[in-house]
Amino acid sequence: MELGSAMDLPLPLLLSTVAVSAVLCYVLFFIAGKAGAKGRAPLPPGPRGWPVLGNLPQLGGKTHQTLHEMSKVYGPLLRLRFGSSNVVVAGSAAVAEQFLRVHDANFSCRPPNSGGEHMAYNYQDVVFAPYGPRWRAMRKVCAVNLFSSRALDDLRAVREREAALMVRSLATSPAAVALGKVGNVCTTNALSRAAVGLRVFADGNEGASDFKEIVLEVMQVGGVLNVGDFVPALRPFDPQGVVRKLKKLHRRFDDMMNGIIAERRAGVKPPAADGEGKDLLGLLLEMVHKEQPLTGGDEDRITTTDVKALILNLFVAGTDTTSTIVEWSLAELIRHPEILKQAQEELDAVVGRDRLVSESDLPRLTIFNAVIKETFRIHPSTPLSLPRMASQDCEVNGYRIPKGTELLVNVWGIARDPALWPDPLEFRPARFLPGGSHENVDVKGADFGLIPFGAGRRICAGLSWGLRMVTLTSATLVHAFDWELPAGQTPDKLNMDEAFTLLLQRAVPLMARPVPRLLPSAYEIA
Ligand code: HEM
Numbered sequence: 437m438e439l440g441s442a443m444d445l446p447l448p449l450l451l452s453t454v455a456v457s458a459v460l461c462y463v464l465f466f467i468a469g470k471a472g473a474k475g476r477a478p479l480p481p482g483p484r485g486w487p488v489l490g491n492l493p494q495l496g497g498k499t500h501q502t503l504h505e506m507s508k509v510y511g512p513l514l515r516l517r518f519g520s521s522n523v524v525v526a527g528s529a530a531v532a533e534q535f536l537r538v539h540d541a542n543f544s545c546r547p548p549n550s551g552g553e554h555m556a557y558n559y560q561d562v563v564f565a566p567y568g569p570r571w572r573a574m575r576k577v578c579a580v581n582l583f584s585s586r587a588l589d590d591l592r593a594v595r596e597r598e599a600a601l602m603v604r605s606l607a608t609s610p611a612a613v614a615l616g617k618v619g620n621v622c623t624t625n626a627l628s629r630a631a632v633g634l635r636v637f638a639d640g641n642e643g644a645s646d647f648k649e650i651v652l653e654v655m656q657v658g659g660v661l662n663v664g665d666f667v668p669a670l671r672p673f674d675p676q677g678v679v680r681k682l683k684k685l686h687r688r689f690d691d692m693m694n695g696i697i698a699e700r701r702a703g704v705k706p707p708a709a710d711g712e713g714k715d716l717l718g719l720l721l722e723m724v725h726k727e728q729p730l731t732g733g734d735e736d737r738i739t740t741t742d743v744k745a746l747i748l749n750l751f752v753a754g755t756d757t758t759s760t761i762v763e764w765s766l767a768e769l770i771r772h773p774e775i776l777k778q779a780q781e782e783l784d785a786v787v788g789r790d791r792l793v794s795e796s797d798l799p800r801l802t803i804f805n806a807v808i809k810e811t812f813r814i815h816p817s818t819p820l821s822l823p824r825m826a827s828q829d830c831e832v833n834g835y836r837i838p839k840g841t842e843l844l845v846n847v848w849g850i851a852r853d854p855a856l857w858p859d860p861l862e863f864r865p866a867r868f869l870p871g872g873s874h875e876n877v878d879v880k881g882a883d884f885g886l887i888p889f890g891a892g893r894r895i896c897a898g899l900s901w902g903l904r905m906v907t908l909t910s911a912t913l914v915h916a917f918d919w920e921l922p923a924g925q926t927p928d929k930l931n932m933d934e935a936f937t938l939l940l941q942r943a944v945p946l947m948a949r950p951v952p953r954l955l956p957s958a959y960e961i962a
Pocket residue numbers: 562563564575627749750751753754755757758761816817818821822823824888889890891892893894895896897898899901902903906
């Protein structure tokens with residue numbers, strides 16, 4: 437989770453303090469490289485890096501774009517060096533498939549980093565856990581209680597209610613609203629309601645707002661590429677203060693969770709308990725209480741720390757990833773009024789104008805589902821997915837990939853490959869419609885040209901929730917309202933620049949005024 441944006445480094449200072457190790461490392465790398473090359477497959481090609489820091493200073497603020505440009509020069513399997521770490525970048529669907537299907541088992545661990553160590557309970561969560569029985573068991577706990585079809589259906593009322601509350605709050609808005617924020621309130625509240633029985637953004641819920649602040653800060657710190665993770669000599673100095681911030685954040689999160697758990701154990705009901713079934717935290721604490729084994733062995737029971745690590749994952753991995761797509765989809769539709777009109781006509785035909793969209797409508801929204809796929813293609817929330825690591829030496833496409841090499845998959849670049857996507861920069865949902873060029877292509881990890889949720893064993897654990905939430909929230913906004921841009925802005929000139937931290941967000945938040953378009957009774961929510 438440490439992949440990110442601009443390196444905020446006092447380079448001259450760093451370079452002078454490590455000058456001696458620089459020379460040493462360079463010589464050692466050179467000798468090792470020469471010795472290793474004899475009789476073995478070559479390493480993949482890539483640009484020459486700096487001594488010690490390797491290619492880190494070349495990444496720039498929008499790493500996904502830089503890597504895409506580098507892939508055009510060096511090919512779809514690109515090698516870089518981040519400090520002392522070997523890194524390979526998959527820049528085409530075919531190469532991504534090699535790593536995430538053919539060699540997936542070998543690339544099913546994540547590289548160690550300070551986020552996993554200091555924030556995620558020393559890799560005890562799902563995102564960072566080493567590939568193995570514990571990771572599998574933790575994923576199963578999430579799947580059974582939150583992401584299976586049955587669990588998803590059980591929690592359908594929670595998501596629909598948040599979408600309805602969003603509509604109600606917008607229906608009387610006289611001014612333009614920040615659509616990213618609106619989508620974020622809806623998606624975060626739905627997830628937090630399901631996970632811990634709290635609506636993070638509810639009025640008078642001071643305790644819960646801590647959650648949101650922590651998630652935001654984790655995203656910010658996670659978006660800083662921590663040089664200490666790649667240059668061991670600098671680790672003790674924590675030159676960017678990343679470890680210090682992570683430790684502080686971790687303490688805040690842990691204290692907050694301890695408080696919530698203590699209340700639960702004392703029999704206090706969660707604030708949002710409303711007869712819609714137990715939240716995930718309640719179910720997990722029951723498992724801890726019953727001393728339920730995690731991996732089958734008696735000695736390995738699910739602990740309170742596992743529970744906290746899991747909840748942390750859901751918030752960090754599942755909130756902003758979802759709402760950024762909602763914001764991008766609305767921006768694309770506002771920019772393309774003719775597609776917006778088709779989508780609204782379809783919504784009117786399927787849903788009518790006297791009620792809001794429900795999840796049972798979603799499978800019948802052919803055009804709208806195509807809009808969402810096209811948004812995931814052009815604006816994937818995690819443009820470089822999450823990093824993986826080679827557990828063993830292997831060979832891919834005739835190149836040697838040494839054990840410990842970090843893998844980045846340029847999901848953003850792959851979905852812009854003109855060989856795969858005609859007019860790749862055009863927002864054209866029709867390519868996914870029946871009879872279109874990509875009619876049968878999906879986002880669920882089988883089509884390597886479009887993998888916004890990743891693929892293989894470590895594919896996004898919350899895919900089913902994320903996809904439903906994105907589609908429901910965006911469809912509800914498009915069905916319930918027309919959207920007017922603030923004075924002076926026109927759809928064709930809408931700023932679509934990207935900002936990259938850990939996620940691919942809009943550089944300029946989307947502002948638009950909601951104009952109700954349904955019968956008045958549709959906005960009256962019980
Ligand atoms: C639009 C929404 C989302 C997108 C685009 C997204 C994307 C991703 C990606 C690219 C990965 C890495 C996959 C890989 O390594 O191949 C990932 C992992 C993960 N995601 Fe998501 N995600 C989304 C929503 C969610 C939600 C809603 C949750 C949970 C509530 C979630 C939980 C996770 C977890 C736990 C992992 C780690 C899986 C593992 O390492 O085994 N995500 N996600």
